[in-house]
Amino acid sequence: MLTTQTKEYPLPADLQAKIDLVLESHDNDPTQIVGILLDVQDLHERHYVPEPTAYYLADRLSIPVTNVFDCLNFYSELSSRPRAKYPIQVCSSPACRVNRIDTERLLSTLQDLLDIKIGEITYDGRFTLERTTCYGACDRAPAVRINGHVYDHLDSTEKIEALLRSLQ
Amino acid sequence: MSTPIKFLTQNFGAYDTSSIGSYMNIGGFSALKKAVNMDPEAICTLLSDAKIKGRGGAEYPLGRKWSQARAVRGENKVIICNADEGETTTFKDRELIKNDPFNLIEAMIIAGFVCGATDGYIYMRAEYACFRPLLLNAIRQAKNYGFLGENILGKGFNFNIHLYSGGGAYVCGEGTALIRSIEGKAGRPRMKPPFIKVSGVFARPTCLNNVESLSLVPHLLNDKDTYLNCGRGESIGTKLISVAGNVNKPGVFEIPFGTTVREIIYDLAGGMQHDRGIQLIQFGGASGKVTDASILDTPYTYEDLRAAGVMVGSGGILVIDKRTSIIDFLRMNQEFFSEESCGQCTPCREGNLHIKIILDKLAAGTATPEDIRTMATIARVMSMSSLCGLGETAQNSLQSAMKKFPEVFDLGGASA
């Protein structure tokens, strides 16, 4: 039943091979779906799980595709829509936000330099700005999180500029 | 001046976290070897004597929990290590995983032995994915050395550990949600009973523990005297706390119970930035309660904090200076819950939304005394009727703030 669905969503052979490697590293275990989706979305330059990939995963793991989409929608670290090459996550929880001057400068500098607002994507698809809840780097504010990596102590415009320049 | 202590953190920096040999050189796995030659019930008694309370937030006695897990009838029991650490201002488990991964693995094996479990699951938040290789390596090496797998240390005891990743949902720290997530589903909590100790992961009896609760066990088995001689009153031993906000040196500190809040903020965390005054302190993360500077000379213990109207909870301490108003803080905290509520039950989904609306009105100066009464009612109804702990505790900060700072919510007749 699922197989017929997949056939309508062919994947390039090289992507398929990469996804198979991810599945392998999670022992092809359907209960590891969240970890699998996290890894698979990073295979895509814009860090999301496109529909054909979701169908492919459902088929390979023998789970309903609704299960895959339920996870994609439920978990905030997963996305079924294109994000950016570098999604910049800014924490919106209290411990970071009460460091007002730093946090406000961080946000306004990022918005100015990238010429986008929270939730928007730069024209070239390189950056988005996302607000997230606490990611456990409260002692490293002002910080941003990009593709799982925390860049901390961004307490001057120069440091923020240098960070953006380093992300090509 | 507070006395620094290294009990739980004694291995930090003392060994190469990628090498089991290095860990064994500093005495690693000696606690496990000791444990397998003990009566499991005696280990539970030791934990009860040390009065260890769960460090995840709910403060349930660890010895009692393990003893109950032993008593449950059922095959293939499961130990879970809750490394979801989603509370705001809470990042102590991060340091335990990063600096002492082998101790955590050893602790889980001991937990498995005591509770009669065959599998251990570590559920780690996606935000800590950078530690996955470290833990996977530790699990693999422990397996190669025979500390995991079949017939561990020749005692006929089988145990394996599996690492699972969260997906950025705070609610997945709640037991039933975490279990659904491990089962490969969206992590929406379910009604209890059945309780997870009877029917948890894949309907197997399950014992859920926080990273810090587990990490204490090997150290306690190796050297209980040091631990038992620390602390104050009913709060024995040491605690890992994380301090952040408007302090000079935010970070993770190990303290003996009984250290005063003043020592924590002014000695360990380096005092307030620019010596500004303290507006409020929140204990235990987003779901924790708040108070003001009057708590400074209170010793940090379970009993003293409770008497002062707050709780140890997750061990997070958020200190905020006068630049942030009480209402602005509450709005930030509320945004967290509005974002993190899974939305499946009405009191929490709607309650969080409407409290946010009223807080926004309060900030804008357009709230009426009627709004304040409505807000208090919603908060009360939420804590009574929500399906899971998230909705039950989301308004702890609001309710404690209304008690501690009544003037902020007293709109008098003027704006009515």
Ligand SMILES: Cc1cc2nc3c(=O)[nH]c(=O)nc-3n(C[C@H](O)[C@H](O)[C@H](O)COP(=O)(O)O)c2cc1C
């Ligand atoms: C919404 C919610 C989130 C929670 N998040 C965590 C968490 O991130 N880490 C944790 O250890 N416990 C968390 N808990 C508490 C756990 O459900 C559970 O009580 C705890 O892991 C038990 O371990 P302990 O007894 O060792 O503390 C959370 C509870 C709720 C209701």
Ligand code: SF4
């Ligand atoms: S209380 Fe909130 S988080 Fe918990 S089940 Fe209900 S809606 Fe979901």
Ligand code: FES
């Ligand atoms: S409050 Fe921002 S990372 Fe924790």
